Amino acid sequence: MMAITLFGAAVIVFVVIRIVPGNPIAMMLPPGATDEDIARLTAHYGLDKSIPEQFVVWLTGVLQGDFGTSISLRQPVMPLVLGRLPATLELSIFALVLAVIIGGAMALTGTRFRGGRTEAVIDVANGAGLSIPDFLWALVLILTLGVLYPVFHISGRISPSLDLPFTTQFYAFESILRLRFDLWWDLLKHMFMPALALAIPLAAIIGQLLKQSLKETMHLDYVVLARTKGYGENHVILFEALRNAVLPTLTLIGVQFTFLIGGTVIIERLFSYEGLGNMAIDAVINRDLPLIQGIVLVFALLFTVVNLVVDLTYALLNPRLRHA
Amino acid sequence: MTPFLQIENLSAVIRGTSDRLLRSVSLEVNSGEVCGLVGESGAGKSMIGKAVLGILPAAVEIAEGQVQLDDEDLLAMPQADRRRLIGAKAALIPQDPLTALNPSRRIGPQITDRLIDILGWTRRDAANRAAELLDEVHIDNPQRVLASYPHELSGGMRQRVLIASAFAANPKLVIADEPTTALDVTVQKQILRLIREMQERHGTAMLFVTHDLGVVSKVCQRLTVLFAGKVIEQADVADFYAGPRHGYSKALLAATPKFTEPFTSLMPVDRAVITAVTAEIEAADGAWHHG
Ligand SMILES: Nc1ncnc2c1ncn2[C@@H]1O[C@H](COP(=O)(O)OP(=O)(O)OP(=O)(O)O)[C@@H](O)[C@H]1O
Ligand SMILES: [Mg+2]
Numbered sequence: 266m267m268a269i270t271l272f273g274a275a276v277i278v279f280v281v282i283r284i285v286p287g288n289p290i291a292m293m294l295p296p297g298a299t300d301e302d303i304a305r306l307t308a309h310y311g312l313d314k315s316i317p318e319q320f321v322v323w324l325t326g327v328l329q330g331d332f333g334t335s336i337s338l339r340q341p342v343m344p345l346v347l348g349r350l351p352a353t354l355e356l357s358i359f360a361l362v363l364a365v366i367i368g369g370a371m372a373l374t375g376t377r378f379r380g381g382r383t384e385a386v387i388d389v390a391n392g393a394g395l396s397i398p399d400f401l402w403a404l405v406l407i408l409t410l411g412v413l414y415p416v417f418h419i420s421g422r423i424s425p426s427l428d429l430p431f432t433t434q435f436y437a438f439e440s441i442l443r444l445r446f447d448l449w450w451d452l453l454k455h456m457f458m459p460a461l462a463l464a465i466p467l468a469a470i471i472g473q474l475l476k477q478s479l480k481e482t483m484h485l486d487y488v489v490l491a492r493t494k495g496y497g498e499n500h501v502i503l504f505e506a507l508r509n510a511v512l513p514t515l516t517l518i519g520v521q522f523t524f525l526i527g528g529t530v531i532i533e534r535l536f537s538y539e540g541l542g543n544m545a546i547d548a549v550i551n552r553d554l555p556l557i558q559g560i561v562l563v564f565a566l567l568f569t570v571v572n573l574v575v576d577l578t579y580a581l582l583n584p585r586l587r588h589a
Numbered sequence: 590m591t592p593f594l595q596i597e598n599l600s601a602v603i604r605g606t607s608d609r610l611l612r613s614v615s616l617e618v619n620s621g622e623v624c625g626l627v628g629e630s631g632a633g634k635s636m637i638g639k640a641v642l643g644i645l646p647a648a649v650e651i652a653e654g655q656v657q658l659d660d661e662d663l664l665a666m667p668q669a670d671r672r673r674l675i676g677a678k679a680a681l682i683p684q685d686p687l688t689a690l691n692p693s694r695r696i697g698p699q700i701t702d703r704l705i706d707i708l709g710w711t712r713r714d715a716a717n718r719a720a721e722l723l724d725e726v727h728i729d730n731p732q733r734v735l736a737s738y739p740h741e742l743s744g745g746m747r748q749r750v751l752i753a754s755a756f757a758a759n760p761k762l763v764i765a766d767e768p769t770t771a772l773d774v775t776v777q778k779q780i781l782r783l784i785r786e787m788q789e790r791h792g793t794a795m796l797f798v799t800h801d802l803g804v805v806s807k808v809c810q811r812l813t814v815l816f817a818g819k820v821i822e823q824a825d826v827a828d829f830y831a832g833p834r835h836g837y838s839k840a841l842l843a844a845t846p847k848f849t850e851p852f853t854s855l856m857p858v859d860r861a862v863i864t865a866v867t868a869e870i871e872a873a874d875g876a877w878h879h880g
Contacts, residue, residue, distance in 0.1 A: 380647065484646075486688040493642045495676015495707035497669050508693045584693055584738040 267569045274565035275558070279323065282557050283316050289336045289552035310336060312554070323558065332562075333555035337548070342559035346541065350563060351434035352422055353533070353540035356463070357526050359437070359456055363464035364525070365518070368471025375472070376479040376502055387472065394469025399528045403462035403535045410458060418455045420537040427451060459536040463528050467521050475514045482506040512583055519575030523568045591660060592617035593794045594641065594762055599654030600877075601633075601640055601818075610636050610649060612819040612870065613877070618762065623788060623795040625805035625826070627841070628815035629858065634798045635684075636818070638764045641796075642681055643671050659761060676707045680755035682765040682784065686747035686772070690739035697735035700754045708758055722753035725790070726783055745776040749783065756787050763788065766798045781808065802845040806830055814838050819870050837866045 290306045291298075307313050311322055326333060332342040375387040411419035423429070423436060427448065431439050437456065440449040482488060483506055491505045530542035537543070541560060548556040580586040594617065601611040611633050618624045626634050639645045641656055643663065656663040659678055663671050683689040690699060700722065701715035710718070716735075723731035726749040739747060748768065755763055765784060769777040785808055788795050797808055805812050805826065812829060814821040814837070822835040833839050840862040 486683055486685060487691040489644050490681060490683055490689050491691075491702075492644050492672060493675060493679070493681045494703040495673045496703075497672060500706075505691055505694075509691070582693070585740050 267573070270569050271562065271565050275324075275327075275562055276320070278561045279320055279558060280316060282552075282554055283319070287552040289554055292551055293336060310555075323555075327562075332559045335548075335553055335556040337551035337553040337556070342555050345544070345556065346559045346563050348434055349539065349541040349544050351436075352538065353526075353529050353542060354567075355435060355437045356456055356460055356533070356538065356540055357522075357529055360460040360463035360525055361467070361518075361522055363460055364467035364471060367464065367468035368475065371468070371472035372475035372479055373502060373507075375476040376483065376506075377498060379480055379483075384476075387476070391469045391473045394465045395473070397466070399462050399466055399525075400531045400535060402465045403459065403532055406458045406462055407535070416454075417458050419458065420455075422452065422455055422539050423448070424451050424455075455536075455538070459529075459532045459538055462535075463525050463532055467518070467525055470521055471514060471518060474517060475510060478510040478513050479506055482510045508582065512579065515575060515579055515582070519572055522571050526564065526567055526571070591657075593620045593659055594618040594796070595655075595657040596637070596641070597655040597657070599637075599640060599656065600652040601636060601645065601649050602652045604648050604650045607652075609652070609874065609877070610818050611640070612817070612873065613654070614815075614818070614820055616813055616820065616823075618794045618796055620761065620794050621792045622811065623797055623809045625809035625812035626796055626798045626815060627800065627802055627805055627812055629800060629841075632815040633818035634800075634815055635766050637815075638681070638766050638796065638798060642675055642679065642764065643668070673707060676703055677758060678760055679762040679764065680758065680760040682748075682752055682755045682763060682768045684767045684770055686744055686751055689751055690747055692739055694738075695735070696737050696739065696742070696750055700735070700750065700757055703758055718757065719753070722757055723750070725756075725787065726750075726753045728753075744772055745780065748772060748776075748780050752780075752784060752787060756791055756793070759791060760793060762794045762796070764796045764798070767800070769804075770799075784808075802842055814841065816866055817870055819873070821866065835866075836862050 288303075288307075290303050290310065290312065294302060294306065304313075311319060314322070323333065330343075332346075334340065335342050335345055338345060371387050371391065375384045378384055406417075407419050410416045418424070429436070429448075430443065430445070433439050437449060437452045440446070440452060479502065483502070485506075488501055488505045491501050496505075529540060530545055532538070533540045533542040534546050541563065545557070545560045547553075548560060596614055596616040599611055599614045599616075600609055602609050614633075614637060616624075616626075616637065626637065628634050636645070636649070639649075640651060641658070641663070645651070651664060654664075658674065661674060663674070666674070690696070697716065697719055700719040701710075701712075704710040704715040704718060705712060719735055720731045723734055728734050728746065728749055734742065734746070734750070742750065752768075768784060769780050772780060781804065784795075787793075797805070799805060809826050811823070811825055813823045814833075814835070816837055822829070822833060822838045824833070829838070830842070833842055837858070840859045844858050
């Protein structure tokens with residue numbers, strides 16, 4: 266199933282990026298290169314063959330672990346992509362955590378004080394979160410917490426002046442393992458705004474949907490019965506309603522998280538964050554076909570993994586599916 | 590001696606209106622006594638139980654009256670205190686066992702939670718008590734059931750679990766809200782017998798809500814007849830079956846199938862009687878609105 270999805274994604278991207286106008290070879294040669302130079306280099310990268318032929322060559326390479334060579338960076342694609350992937354993963358997962366915390370808090374607070382002014386305020390906040398896209402939130406954040414009150418860094422992944430002891434690209438994760446909280450703090454100050462921009466729309470969706478399903482759950486017989494046992498509203502919401510109310514939200518979080526990962530492309534660009542998305546934009550500008558192809562494949566793989574994780578979590582939380 | 594549960598002049602309205610769902614209801618349940626609460630669908634039987642237990646729907650509010658549980662004025666207390674008091678002294682056997690258990694929690698904790706959290710028992714004591722209770726409600730292999738999820742049990746089993754849970758904290762009052770209506774006919778009798786058995790063993794007072802006068806005669810010592818949220822008649826069961834005083838009660842009794850003809854279904858109550866009692870209530874309502 267996963268293989269079919271990935272294959273489909275590979276085919277579509279492969280064809281599309283070769284149909285759209287723009288010649289990668291012409292872009293890499295200095296002005297004044299002759300047509301012959303261009304033709305020779307085009308043949309060198311195999312771009313003179315028909316699209317199906319190119320695809321067969323590419324796929325044969327991929328199956329042997331060779332994803333080709335980046336035209337603009339002149340390095341093998343896979344090491345390039347894998348070098349950037351951890352930065353994007355850390356950003357996306359941090360954004361997801363923020364979204365779950367913010368959205369969850371709004372849903373729980375809204376349910377606890379349902380029908381009152383607090384809920385109305387939360388509804389308005391959710392509406393704003395939903396109707397403004399992530400890149401506009403990014404601009405708002407840059408202007409406020411970046412420029413007006415410069416609390417956070419607006420550019421890059423880590424301050425260039427720092428010595429990096431890292432052996433992996435998972436900087437934030439590794440800095441915790443190494444107990445280098447000074448580095449972790451610096452990473453956080455860089456990651457916070459892009460992550461928050463990505464998180465806000467998802468937080469709003471979680472807030473709205475989870476509140477809705479919590480409120481419905483609060484009327485169910487077993488929740489009412491728990492009240493007669495002597496429990497207060499906080500306990501009833503957290504320990505009786507929440508777990509059942511989370512289930513419908515969970516599937517949606519999975520789908521929305523893949524959108525969030527897609528959003529990293531623009532957000533990383535806006536914050537000059539050295540991740541996969543930022544690299545993707547460079548690759549597209551340079552018409553770097555092998556690199557685009559590699560990045561897309563990794564994104565597609567990420568999406569399928571997210572969906573798999575969601576399905577597993579759902580089964581874990583729902584006792585009716587656990588033994589099946 | 591004052592009654593264990595004393596409801597006085599209780600009126601409940603739809604929030605923000607003067608539409609009464611309960612009309613100056615007064616009702617008493619003495620310690621150890623089983624009281625029937627009878628009426629047609631929509632009469633407000635469940636509403637009385639909910640008002641006592643503090644679980645009225647958000648759209649309903651209490652307009653006047655008092656509810657005293659064990660000499661404490663429930664409506665005058667802060668919500669958290671009221672819930673704890675109710676959790677310690679009263680319990681509900683709900684109508685529908687299929688929806689009254691949390692689908693994502695195991696049976697064991699659903700029985701023991703209040704013992705541990707509200708009454709401060711140790712986990713071990715609570716677990717032993719749960720096993721003992723399942724034994725009392727005639728469930729074989731209690732340990733297996735305690736570790737099960739609700740969907741792994743039949744409807745009858747789940748109602749047994751809920752009965753066990755209701756009696757877990759040795760409540761002084763149990764409110765049973767049509768505890769057999771949602772069950773299969775063959776299971777209904779067993780569950781009814783079980784509730785009676787548990788009530789006798791624990792000496793619990795009980796408010797037994799039903800629309801079936803046939804059941805009342807078997808289970809209750811006294812009964813209250815309700816129509817449109819108003820108490821129509823209160824009597825000892827023996828006196829009531831010998832001859833109800835109110836016209837509506839008579840019609841209701843006449844509509845109840847005799848035990849000798851178990852397969853006749855419930856008949857509708859005579860229309861003329863309903864018209865008469867409705868007029869009576871409207872007159873009283875007029876007085877309430879202007880008084
Ligand atoms: N959430 C609610 N909001 C407003 N009115 C309600 C609500 N729930 C019930 N009612 C009304 O309250 C009245 C009494 O309902 P109640 O559930 O107490 O009836 P009942 O005697 O228990 O009937 P049944 O035998 O069907 O259970 C009904 O007229 C019903 O329409
Ligand atoms: Mg009812």
